[in-house]
Amino acid sequence: MKNIPTVRTLSCALLLGMSIISGWVPAAYAQTSVQSSEVVAPAALRTITVTGHGEVTVQPDIAYIQLGLYTTGKTAREAQEKNAQQFKTIHNALIRLQIAEKDIQTVRFSTMPEYTWENNKQQFKGYQVEQIVQIKYRNLEKIGQVMDTAVAIGANRIENVWFSSEKIEEHKLAAMDKAMDNARLKAERIAKHAGVKIKDIVQITDNITPQPIPMYRQSVVADYSAQEKSNASSQVYPGELKIESTVTATYSY
Structure with missing residues (x-):
């Protein structure tokens, strides 16, 4: 009778060993392991999008x-x-x-x-x-x-x-610089009133702008017979050229 506890102990040890090998663990010996699978989503990027406009006025050449x-x-x-x-x-x-x-x-x-x-x-x-x-x-x-x-x-x-102007591309770039400055100014003004500060520029789009439209353009129609009698010469006035650029810019804050 004194050997019975020993036999029981050996039986339990043997059963536990076999269970571990087979992959089954009795509830009394199982240890609970919890691993978190929760993925924290990154904070949404906060942005301000503005449209900047710039123009330069030049003398035609x-x-x-x-x-x-x-x-x-x-x-x-x-x-x-x-x-x-x-x-x-x-x-x-x-x-x-x-x-x-x-x-x-x-x-x-x-x-x-x-x-x-x-x-x-x-x-x-x-x-x-x-x-x-x-x-x-x-x-x-x-x-x-x-x-x-x-x-x-x-x-x-x-x-x-x-x-x-034969320097039209140069004037377009100058207008674009002004458009970018204007966009930055607008973004900073909006951010100031919202109580935040702008950080980085995330996206810029150069909006397609048509060719510069001359401030002076006309269809020439004249009565040349009357002009010859008065000895007057045709007068054409160059005026000025207005060259425009528009950009859309997105800033983070």
Whole structure:
């Protein structure tokens, strides 16, 4: 009878050992282990998004003049030959005004039938040819002289005159700098009123801006017959160019 506790002890030890090997542990001997699987999400980034605007005003240094010739003929060939002959005279006059060949570019050339409306019927009249060239001119003080000379030797179309700058990209970057400064100023002002401080810039978008629109642009239409009688010359005024830039910027705070 005295050996019974010893036998029981050995039996329990043997049972425990076998249970551990098989992976089963009696509740009396099991130890509870708790591991936390909770993932703490990062705090949401707090941001301020603003749109900044910048513009620069500059004096134009180049002009674009569109002028040309409209001719008619009974046949398309006749109208084209007449146009070519008269336009050669115009072209030579432009060269004499020290306009380089590379600065004279044809922007429109068309040949089409011409009709009139008579007795409630459409009547074929012949053909018309129109040729328009674009001239790049840098001596802005003599633009009127260029137009007057062209008209005097046969040009009967002066369509547009507008101004730009050969440093346009440089002016665009200056406008962009101002837009960025404006965006920063707006963000700081908003943050100040909200009682916070801006930290880093997280995103910048350069909004697509159309080509600078000249503050002066007009379609030139003049009564040259009256002008010749008065000996007056055409006057064209360059005005100023306004170049704009817009950016959207997001700042963290």
